[in-house]
Amino acid sequence: MEGEDAKVKVGGLWSGTIQVDLDKWTVSMLRDELGKKSNCSPDSLNVICAGRILKHELADTILRNVGFKCNSKILISKVAADQGKAINDELTTQTRLARIKAAVDAMTKRHTNDSFPVDQFSIELENQHGEKMSAVSETDQRAVMMGLMLHAKGRHFIEKGQYKEALEILSMGEEAFTLCNQKVLEMVDNVPLLQIDTVWCYFMLRDISCLSMAGRRLKEARKGLERCYGANMERARVLQGGFCPELAIFTRLELLEGIVAYHTELFKESHKALKSAQEKYNKLQVSDEALAQLVSMGYTEQQSRRALRMSDQNVQRAVEFAIEEKEKINKRIQEDRLRNKEIREQKSYGRTLMGKAVDMTILSRLASLGYEKALASEALRKNENDMQKALDDLTDPESNSVLQHSVDSRRRKRRKSFKEEDIAEILSMGFERSRVVKALSNSGTKEHAIDFLLRELPNQAGGSSGGSASEGSSVAKEDSQPDDTPGSQDQMQDDMGHPINGTSLEERDEEMEEEIAKSLTGDPLADYDIEVEEEGRAIVEYLTLLASSGHGQ
Incomplete structure (x- = not known):
């Protein structure tokens, strides 16, 4: 179909008319033409049509689709250099946030619906007791997993001092958590921790306009932590063998409570919260002598500092903590190795017709009955992991022969490709x-x-x-x-060479997924073991403000 030629009237930095094709020209093409006419870089122009700024994200949009018609009027102006940079930076940020959201969504889907494994790691949910959360619905698993990954990524931005971007990510994480059953959320402590991190970003951005929201968030955070661990964190100490994981996070919580109270003129409550935060902050200060003792025993400075903080500066208890931590890390490493081996084995069996992975639990049960794993996996693959149907095929001589033929055929394909x-x-x-x-x-x-x-x-x-x-x-x-391995080309087609439904691989943002995976440390104390230098300075700042205003007692 022929496009419609139209005249567009231009005012502002350059005045005149230009001829455009409403159905072929994009916003980017219009910008280029305006740049030539005004002797300016297209990126340095503000283009306004019908009271709307045509932003860079509309670059590939057809003019008719953004409201242009014959004799439309536009206004162009030159953007200041720093403003142009700000616009480009904002566009880059929004693009990055969209990539993070899409990558988290893709990873969540893969790790909650028995999809064929494509990662060299697994993501599993645990409650406060370190127990796997396997008895929750797939919908809740997906919501919690997405919230956890976004929270972890948000904390990564906080560590880098990118608080505005962190707020965007934390907001997405909070939205994901709202999709989950409340009873499931009560099994984890991440929601109250996310609330604290969000208010911390408000403070670091000095965004006083969010104070009312901050107060509500902090109340919810304290209530959530008390629900998980008890009013005095006694359950947290039981879970951690009597150690004190909560000092740093409560230092931040009480500091923020004191700041919110100060700016709402609740000076007495502010002073009380700040003094309590200061007391906890002082307990977190590690002496050089104690630190040197643990370092001399072979622990790193980071390990030693954490051990002393968690043990209330008791060196003997700190050593016990460090030993327990090392044992837990070694156990987790061994579990990860076993899981990685299982993932590699699972990959070798290929996909079901619907693109699912072979169920390793059912496969183990069939193997315990005496069936060869390769044969049993082929039966499960053919029958979408239905154990009874797989058993029927394995026990039927004719079906068993067909399965064996498929296994042998695949082995021959691999052997030829060596x-x-x-x-x-x-x-x-x-x-x-x-x-x-x-x-x-x-x-x-x-x-x-x-x-x-x-x-x-x-x-x-x-x-x-x-x-x-x-x-x-x-x-x-x-x-x-490689293309000749099971689960790749020979698993993507049936015996006649026809594509199998559900096995096409979605395009993945592997760079972003790897970045997100690195932020998932698997360390249950990472959210609590935070540095508090900034908190210490803020405590002094607000206690000084209280004292100078006559409210320091």
């Missing part, structure tokens, strides 16, 4: 050729084959290299599968 250089590389590590070929046949990729061979070493030589093998293989290569 590269001689991969075999040579693994042979150079000292393994026998027959074992290398067998490992590649069973595993499908070089990385998986090496892992398979290393796992066999303890049985072959009686050594203990299995642990290091897991460690090395768990970081071998993230999210990479």
Whole structure:
């Protein structure tokens, strides 16, 4: 269809008329033309039509779609250099926030609906007791997981001093939490912590206009923490073996309560909250002597400082805390290694027809009945993880034969795709050729084959290299599968070569997803173990203000 030519009248920095095609010209093309006419950079122009500024995000929009018609009038003006930079910075920020939201949404979907694993990590929810939250609905899991990831990313922005951006992310996290059942939210402490972080951003931006909202948020935060851990955080100490994880976060909470009370002229309440915050702040100050003692025992300065803070500066208790922390970290590392191995194994079995991963729990049950895992996984893959239907196929001779044929066919495909250089590389590590070929046949990729061979070493030589093998293989290569591995091309098509429904991979923002994953530390005390130097300065500032106004007693 031919576009409609139209005249547009221009005023302001340059006056005249220009001829445009309403159905072909975009806002960007209009900007370019106006830039030529006015001898200015297109990015330095403010373009206003019908009282609306045509912002940069409309660059690819057709003129008719933003309200242009024949004889439309526009006004152009030159944006100051710093204003133009501010506009571009705002656009960059909004684009980045949109990427974060989209990446979190994609990661949440993958980790809550049994999708085929594409990550080299897993995300699991735990309550305050460190127990996995597996008995909640998929909708609630997704809402909590999204809220947690956005909160973690928001805290990352806070640590970098980007408080405005942090507020945007925290707001998205709060919205995600509202989609969750209230009883589920009461099992975690992240909502009250998010409220405190939000008010902290208000304070660091010196946004006094948010005071009324800040007071409400702080009340909800205190109520939420007391619900999770008791009025005096006694349950938190029980969960942490008698240690004191709450001092730093309550220092910040009471400081903010004191600031809000000061600006609402509740000076007595302000003084009380600030003095309480100051008392906790002083308890968090680690002596050089105590710090040196723990560092001399082999702990890092960060580990030593945390241990002393959590143990109320008691060196002996701090050592106990550091030992317990090391044991917990080692246990978590071992659990992560086992989970990563399970993910790699799960990938090797491919997708179901609907694009789901093979259910490893059901697979283990079938294997315990004596069925070969490769055969049992093929039965589950074909039957969408329905155990009874899979059993029916495994016990029926004809169906079993078809399954075996599929398994053998896939193995032959993998075997044909082996590269001689991969075999040579693994042979150079000292393994026998027959074992290398067998490992590649069973595993499908070089990385998986090496892992398979290393796992066999303890049985072959009686050594203990299995642990290091897991460690090395768990970081071998993230999210990479050659086209000939199971779960890739041969799993994306049926036996006739037709595409399988539900297996197409969505385009992923891997850079942003990796950035978000790094902010998920897996450290249950990370939200409580915060630096409080800024809090210390603010406490002194507001106590001084109270004293100077005659309200310091």
